[in-house]
Amino acid sequence: MQRMFTTMPVVTDIVPSMTYIRAVHNAAGESVADAFGSGVAAATKASKFGNFVAYGDSAEAGASSHEFIVALMRMPSAEEATAAATAPSVLAADTPPSDQSPTPKTPLPLAGQPSATAYSKTTNGKTSVTALLPAGRLLIAVRTSIDDGPSVTTRFLTEQVAALRGFTPTPDDRLGSLPTDSDGVRSLTLAHPTPADGTLFTDGWATARGLLNQVERPARTRTDVADAGVDVVGLGASNVYRARDAAGATLLAGRLVAAYRQDSAGSSVSTVDGVPGATCVTATKDRSAQGHCVVPVGRYVGEYTSRQPAKSAQAIAAQYLILRSAPQR
Numbered sequence: 001m002q003r004m005f006t007t008m009p010v011v012t013d014i015v016p017s018m019t020y021i022r023a024v025h026n027a028a029g030e031s032v033a034d035a036f037g038s039g040v041a042a043a044t045k046a047s048k049f050g051n052f053v054a055y056g057d058s059a060e061a062g063a064s065s066h067e068f069i070v071a072l073m074r075m076p077s078a079e080e081a082t083a084a085a086t087a088p089s090v091l092a093a094d095t096p097p098s099d100q101s102p103t104p105k106t107p108l109p110l111a112g113q114p115s116a117t118a119y120s121k122t123t124n125g126k127t128s129v130t131a132l133l134p135a136g137r138l139l140i141a142v143r144t145s146i147d148d149g150p151s152v153t154t155r156f157l158t159e160q161v162a163a164l165r166g167f168t169p170t171p172d173d174r175l176g177s178l179p180t181d182s183d184g185v186r187s188l189t190l191a192h193p194t195p196a197d198g199t200l201f202t203d204g205w206a207t208a209r210g211l212l213n214q215v216e217r218p219a220r221t222r223t224d225v226a227d228a229g230v231d232v233v234g235l236g237a238s239n240v241y242r243a244r245d246a247a248g249a250t251l252l253a254g255r256l257v258a259a260y261r262q263d264s265a266g267s268s269v270s271t272v273d274g275v276p277g278a279t280c281v282t283a284t285k286d287r288s289a290q291g292h293c294v295v296p297v298g299r300y301v302g303e304y305t306s307r308q309p310a311k312s313a314q315a316i317a318a319q320y321l322i323l324r325s326a327p328q329r
Contacts, residue, residue, distance in 0.1 A: 001049065001050075001051055002204060002205065002206050002207070002210050003167075003170070003210075004050070004051050004072050004074075004138075005051055005206065005209075005210035005211075005213050005214065006207055006209050006210040007072070007160070007163040007164050007167055008051060008053070008070065008072055008160065008163070008213050009070075009156055009159040009160055009163065010212050010213065010218050010219075010222070011053070011055040011068045011070060011156065012055070012218050012219045014152055014155050014156055014159070015055075015068055015144075015146060015152050017057045017066070017146070018055040018056065018057060018066075018067075018068045018146075019056075019057060019058075019217065019219065020055065020056050020057070020058060020059045020216060020217060021053060021054065021055055021056075021213070021214070021215060021216055021217075021218060022054045022055070022056045022059065022060070022061065022067070023052070023053075023054040024051075024052065024053055024054075024213070024214050025052040025054075026049050026050065026051075026052065027047065027049070027050030027051055027052035027071035027072065027073045027141070028044075028047050028048060028049055028050060028073070029041070029045075031052050032044055032047075032052070032071065032073075032141075035052065035054065035069045035071070035143060036069075036071075036130060036141055036143055037094035037130070038089075038094045038095040039087075039089040039090050039091070039092050039093075039094050039105075040089075040090055040130065040132065040141065042087070042089040043083075043084045043085070043087035043089050043090050043132075044073055044075070044084045044139060044141075046075055046076050046080055046084070047073040047074060047075055047084075047139070048074065049073075049074055050071055050072050050073030050074050050139075051071065051072045051213070052069070052070075052071045053069070053070050053071070053213045053214075054067060054068075054069045055067060055068040055069070055070070056068070059216070066144070066145045066146045067143075067144065067145055068142075068143075068144040068145075068146065068152070068156075069141075069142070069143045069144070070140075070141065070142050070156065070160075071140070071141040071142075072138055072139075072140055072141075072160070073138065073139045073141065074137065074138060074139075074169060075134075075137050075138070075139050076137070077137050078134065078136050078137045080137070081134035081135070081136065081137050081138060081139045082134045084132065084134070084139055085115075085116070085117050085132040085133060085134045085139060086117055090117050090119075090132060091105055091107055091117070091119055092105070093105060103121055103122070103123055104121075105119040105120070105121050105130075106119055106120045106121070107119050108120050108129060108131075108150060110131060110150060110153065110154045110157070111150075111154065112154045112158060113131075113133060113154050113157045113158065115133060115134070116131045116132065116133040116154075116157060117131065117132045117133075118130065118131035118132075118150075118153065119131075120149070120150075126145050127145070127149070128143055128144060128145040128149065129142075129143070129144055129145075129149030129150055129153050130142065130143040131143075131153050131157060133157050133160075133161070135160070135161050135164045136164070136169070137169055138164065138169065140157060140160050140161070142156055142157065183232060183242075184327075185205055185232050185233070185234035185240055185242050186204060186205045186234040186235065186236065186240075187234070188234055188240045188300065188302075188322055188323060188326050189234045189235065189236025189237065189238045189239065189240050189302075189319075190236055190237040190238040190304065190315060190318060190319055190322070191236060191237060192236060192237045193237070202235055202236070203235060203236060204235050205232055205233060205234050205235055206232070206233045206235060207231070207232060207233075208225045208226070208230045208231055208232070208233070211225065211233055216263075217259070217263075220259060224252055224255040224256070224259075225241070225252070227248075227251060227252075227255075228241070228243040228244065228248035228249065228251050228252035228255070228301075229243050229244025229245070229248040230242060230243050230244075230248070230252065231244075237304070237315070238302055238303060238304040238315060238316075238319050239302070239303040239304075240300055240301070240302055240303075240319075240323070241300065241301040241303070242299060242300055243299050243300070243301060244299065245299050246296070246298050246299055248299065249296040249297070249298065249299050249300055249301045250277075250296045252296070252301050253277070253279065253294045253295065253296040253301050256292075256294045256301070256303060257269070257279050257281055257292075257294060260281040260283060260292045261281055261283075263283070264281070264283030264284065264290075266283075266284065267281050267282060267283040267284075268281070268282050269281055269282075270282070270313075272293065272295075272313050272316060272317055274317065275295055275316060275317045275320045276320075277295055277296050277297070278293060278294070278295040278313075278316050278317070278320060279293065279294055279295075280292065280293040280294075280309065280312060280313055280316065281293075282309045288307055289307065289308075289309055290305060290306070290307055290309070291305065291306050291307075291308065291309030291310070291311065291312030291313065292304075292305045292312065293305075293312045293313060293315070293316035294316070295316050295319060295320050295323070297320060297323035297324055297326070298323065298326065298328045299328055300323045300326055302316060302319035302320065302322075302323055304316050304319060
């Protein structure tokens, strides 16, 4: 999945108003049905995993907000990817809630992407465009409700296809042998309390490029990791960023603290006894407190978030001890 993330265009670059990432999921089963409808879900049921990223023009969805949802699904074969894109269920009316009538779909040819299956659909006064396009055994899916839907959908598909040139999906029989770490950075993170606490997206590692489709504010994160010279991020119960050098790590830690404060009005800042350089931001979100803590150690930055601020402070102290012994190569 992390290899696939490195190929996915950052939607904010295509539609600047899509500033936020609202959700990241495995693009299979329920997440596909919720985002693209029952017809697309039925057509892609053979997909076992993929990357699903929901962008929006605000952090939370609302009646007046717009979205741009993209998915890159791994199908069993190129033939099945093509069959999914052209399945009759894609253009058939989706199964509606029990108290509503089916909403028709209008087929929509996309100039520049004649191989795509696309349609428009109007629900509750808001029109969306949905498109599917096979690329080898991978299947690209897009749904957006912004006004210039056909044009930006075509642009996304074109950029995604271009990014996939030269990309070879790992054969099925080699998936289990893929490295779960990169240069040992994943091993520097805090372990999840139980294996069930980790997910496909929170246990492993990401490149600086692949990270951008997995954070709340991708444009901001791109600037911060570029300025700090981050090349890889370890993902576990905590995140560990590997920066260019100690100066880059210190810069990134400060940017992360500033971002927490910017996103949470009325937040407070504190330090952690016995942990040099550690900073914690306590913020309120959804009526509950959250503790965000960071600590730069050499060229690394540890980051931990919890709904229990005291736990965040304890965890960042443990993270500090791990990073203090980390090689600085």
